[in-house]
Amino acid sequence: MNQFYAFPKPITWGAATASYQIEGAAHADGRSPCIWDAFCAQPGRVLNGDSGIIACDHYHRMEEDVKLMADMGLQAYRFSVAWPRIFPDGDGRPNPKGLDFYNRLVDCLLRHGIEPWMTMYHWDLPQVLLERFGGWQSKETAKLLGDFAGYVAQHLCDRVKNVFTVNEIFCFTEYSYRLGVQAPGLVLPRKQANQVTHNGCLGHGYALQAIRQNAPSDVKIGFTENTAIYQPIWETPEHIEAARKATKAANYNIVDVLANGFYDPAFLAREGADAPEFNDEEMKLIGAPVDFAGLNIYDCLYAEAADNPEGYRMVPTTEAYPKFDVPFVKVGPQKLYWGIRHYKELWGYDNIVIGESGVACDDHMNTDGEVLDTDRTMYLRSTFMDAHRAVSEGYPLNAFFVWSLMDNFEWVYGYSKRFGMVYVNYTTQERTVKLSGKYYSNVIRENAVL
Ligand code: NOJ
Numbered sequence: 001m002n003q004f005y006a007f008p009k010p011i012t013w014g015a016a017t018a019s020y021q022i023e024g025a026a027h028a029d030g031r032s033p034c035i036w037d038a039f040c041a042q043p044g045r046v047l048n049g050d051s052g053i054i055a056c057d058h059y060h061r062m063e064e065d066v067k068l069m070a071d072m073g074l075q076a077y078r079f080s081v082a083w084p085r086i087f088p089d090g091d092g093r094p095n096p097k098g099l100d101f102y103n104r105l106v107d108c109l110l111r112h113g114i115e116p117w118m119t120m121y122h123w124d125l126p127q128v129l130l131e132r133f134g135g136w137q138s139k140e141t142a143k144l145l146g147d148f149a150g151y152v153a154q155h156l157c158d159r160v161k162n163v164f165t166v167n168e169i170f171c172f173t174e175y176s177y178r179l180g181v182q183a184p185g186l187v188l189p190r191k192q193a194n195q196v197t198h199n200g201c202l203g204h205g206y207a208l209q210a211i212r213q214n215a216p217s218d219v220k221i222g223f224t225e226n227t228a229i230y231q232p233i234w235e236t237p238e239h240i241e242a243a244r245k246a247t248k249a250a251n252y253n254i255v256d257v258l259a260n261g262f263y264d265p266a267f268l269a270r271e272g273a274d275a276p277e278f279n280d281e282e283m284k285l286i287g288a289p290v291d292f293a294g295l296n297i298y299d300c301l302y303a304e305a306a307d308n309p310e311g312y313r314m315v316p317t318t319e320a321y322p323k324f325d326v327p328f329v330k331v332g333p334q335k336l337y338w339g340i341r342h343y344k345e346l347w348g349y350d351n352i353v354i355g356e357s358g359v360a361c362d363d364h365m366n367t368d369g370e371v372l373d374t375d376r377t378m379y380l381r382s383t384f385m386d387a388h389r390a391v392s393e394g395y396p397l398n399a400f401f402v403w404s405l406m407d408n409f410e411w412v413y414g415y416s417k418r419f420g421m422v423y424v425n426y427t428t429q430e431r432t433v434k435l436s437g438k439y440y441s442n443v444i445r446e447n448a449v450l
Pocket residue numbers: 018021167168296356403410411419
């Protein structure tokens with residue numbers, strides 16, 4: 001074993017997926033359509049007109065997929081629960097067949113010695129709630145997320161001990177209702193868009209409360225966010241301070257609010273009449289303490305000290321800056337380290353989880369039936385080095401989920417982008433562990449960067 005890069009403490013090593021991206025079986029067992037089904041059906045929204053109707057057909061292949069995870073040596077698996085399977089009407093009467101799938105999944109994971117980590121909301125909002133209230137435009141959606149999460153917790157949290165309320169508020173609010181690039185594809189005026197993001201945070205708050213109240217046994221609850229993380233352009237005190245200021249400012253309407261339970265007065269003043277409507281009760285829910293904070297890290301951002309009122313300046317990456325098969329995943333040998341460190345130093349989180357880290361690569365199977373994704377393998381190695389540095393310096397990283405277990409429906413990119421450590425042949429649904437997956441198995445076994 002490589003002693004030098006052995007982690008000084010155990011880390012929970014896992015892989016992540018999300019319901020809409022892998023399950024398929026869109027019409028099975030009473031599931032109702034979600035906003036992504038409707039969005040995919042609109043011409044021009046998703047590359048090649050792809051959708052999650054079949055995806056990796058995980059719904060029907062769950063046992064074999066869990067067996068694969070066990071063979072890879074995964075210690076934990078992060079999956080999400082499809083709201084339209086459990087409450088096809090968004091609320092009201094639960095669908096027992098929907099719950100049954102997750103019951104079987106959880107039992108199967110536990111039988112294989114894999115810890116289930118469950119995400120309550122990973123973007124597949126029941127379409128009926130978009131039609132009824134405009135989706136996240138209404139606080140009703142936030143409340144109903146609470147009801148859904150409470151119900152799921154009541155039935156699964158006798159066995160599931162770690163729960164994420166929501167995945168990436170930024171994506172399901174800002175990208176979806178302000179920028180219009182993800183489902184439901186709306187471009188709302190400023191005031192409404194600010195309200196949507198507030199409502200997303202509130203959804204986290206309601207879910208957090210409901211899971212605590214309904215889980216039959218002790219459960220750890222957190223969120224995971226694609227927090228904008230600025231690294232210092234190089235590590236001298238003035239640039240480190242600049243990166244801290246830039247990171248705090250960039251996360252003004254999500255992580256900073258979840259951590260503090262209040263909006264930065266400068267944000268409220270800046271937005272004036274366009275500021276979101278909220279009350280003290282809501283801010284209490286939003287700011288309630290979590291047991292862990294998750295970081296999903298893809299982009300690579302730099303800041304440097306500057307002689308201006310903010311005290312920092314962003315340093316853009318060049319056109320040719322090394323990136324992977326999607327423009328938003330860039331090489332960043334220190335980004336994960338700084339993400340962990342900012343979580344602790346800026347917001348005081350003392351149980352930090354990497355909810356997602358991974359890359360899209362142009363993977364191909366060779367004539368020997370192998371997928372030699374050296375690029376992904378090296379990327380993983382670099383982020384594990386970062387994690388190693390953070391842990392060695394005493395920052396509280398405890399679990400790490402690679403995105404993703406297997407290739408899947410990459411939202412607006414459809415199936416054209418592959419993020420998996422397991423290659424999926426979408427014609428035959430055959431799974432093949434890539435080089436990166438084999439590498440990861442070794443890392444897990446040794447709890448060391450190899
Ligand atoms: C974040 C999202 O949570 C996940 O669904 C997505 O596939 C990855 N990023 C890669 O874009």
